[in-house]
Amino acid sequence: MSLIPFNDRDGFIWFNGKLVPWREAQIHVLSHGLHYASVVFEGQRAYNGEIFKLKEHTARLFNSARILDFEIPYTEDEINAACNEVMKANNLPDGYCRPVAWRGPEQMGVAAQATKTHVAIAGWEWPSYFDPQLRDKGIRLDMAEWHRPAPNCAPTAAKASGLYMICTLSKHAAERRGYNDALMLDYRNQVAEATGANVFFVQDGKLHTPVPDCFLDGITRRTVVGLAKKRGIEIVERAIQPDEMAGFEQCFLTGTAAEVTAVGEIGPYNFTVGEITKTLRSDYEQLVRGNR
Numbered sequence: 001m002s003l004i005p006f007n008d009r010d011g012f013i014w015f016n017g018k019l020v021p022w023r024e025a026q027i028h029v030l031s032h033g034l035h036y037a038s039v040v041f042e043g044q045r046a047y048n049g050e051i052f053k054l055k056e057h058t059a060r061l062f063n064s065a066r067i068l069d070f071e072i073p074y075t076e077d078e079i080n081a082a083c084n085e086v087m088k089a090n091n092l093p094d095g096y097c098r099p100v101a102w103r104g105p106e107q108m109g110v111a112a113q114a115t116k117t118h119v120a121i122a123g124w125e126w127p128s129y130f131d132p133q134l135r136d137k138g139i140r141l142d143m144a145e146w147h148r149p150a151p152n153c154a155p156t157a158a159k160a161s162g163l164y165m166i167c168t169l170s171k172h173a174a175e176r177r178g179y180n181d182a183l184m185l186d187y188r189n190q191v192a193e194a195t196g197a198n199v200f201f202v203q204d205g206k207l208h209t210p211v212p213d214c215f216l217d218g219i220t221r222r223t224v225v226g227l228a229k230k231r232g233i234e235i236v237e238r239a240i241q242p243d244e245m246a247g248f249e250q251c252f253l254t255g256t257a258a259e260v261t262a263v264g265e266i267g268p269y270n271f272t273v274g275e276i277t278k279t280l281r282s283d284y285e286q287l288v289r290g291n292r
């Protein structure tokens with residue numbers, strides 16, 4: 001990824017209803033979202049000029065805002081059109097699109113009923129989330145120290161910024177130790193997900209993946225479940241205990257940014273990049289590139 005700072009680029013950002021020059025898309029430091037994490041966002045990818053599952057992403061954005069008790073002052077159709085406009089204006093037939101909605105500076109303090117919802121949409125190139133050289137061996141995951149919270153301890157069904165505090169901390173700790181990412185357990189000590197992607201395992205020709213009852217049921221996760229069913233691969237959604245990883249043969253992550261990423265190692269457990277992983281990775285690549 002380019003190291004040009006994200007505030008100092010050419011191009012256009014959709015900002016509260018219209019495209020503005022990239023560097024002018026600024027907010028006030030007393031925005032409620034900045035202080036109290038009243039922020040929701042999406043991450044979606046365009047392939048060959050089309051944003052994959054755009055409507056699902058926009059629906060999730062609106063649902064995330066509702067979970068955080070604020071309304072987005074546009075229709076879903078308007079946000080869909082704005083996302084397409086952003087990718088076009090920045091000449092990104094293949095790229096990453098980031099809508100974000102937050103409570104503004106109209107009221108400061110924990111209560112925020114008088115704030116307005118602000119919305120911005122940016123787009124940029126994001127070729128590969130993990131180093132493509134790890135495609136054949138798989139990435140290495142550390143075991144995170146932070147656990148995903150219970151659904152009555154945080155709004156876990158929302159794609160809300162506040163939930164990413166522990167993801168950033170976990171990813172930093174993992175990278176410091178030479179890993180690519182971290183696997184997080186949940187509040188019950190069951191396997192949950194990586195810091196920005198869902199996790200699947202393969203054992204005896206079947207897929208095993210945790211029930212998404214305290215973390216995001218990713219759009220890529222649901223897509224890959226559909227692809228696996230099409231291939232006649234059985235999917236077992238269930239609680240997974242960490243020590244079960246010793247018996248799993250393959251592992252991969254799914255996410256909009258990560259796509260289908262093979263995992264070679266999680267802490268003490270090793271996996272091979274086997275046929276099911278390769279098949280679903282390739283099926284996903286075909287699907288998103290228009291072979292729908």
Ligand code: PMP
Nearest residue numbers: 196197198216218219220255256
């Ligand atoms: N979990 C987390 C924490 C994520 O950030 C993401 C990426 N949005 C996912 C799972 C996967 O979601 P999706 O497939 O919808 O991108």
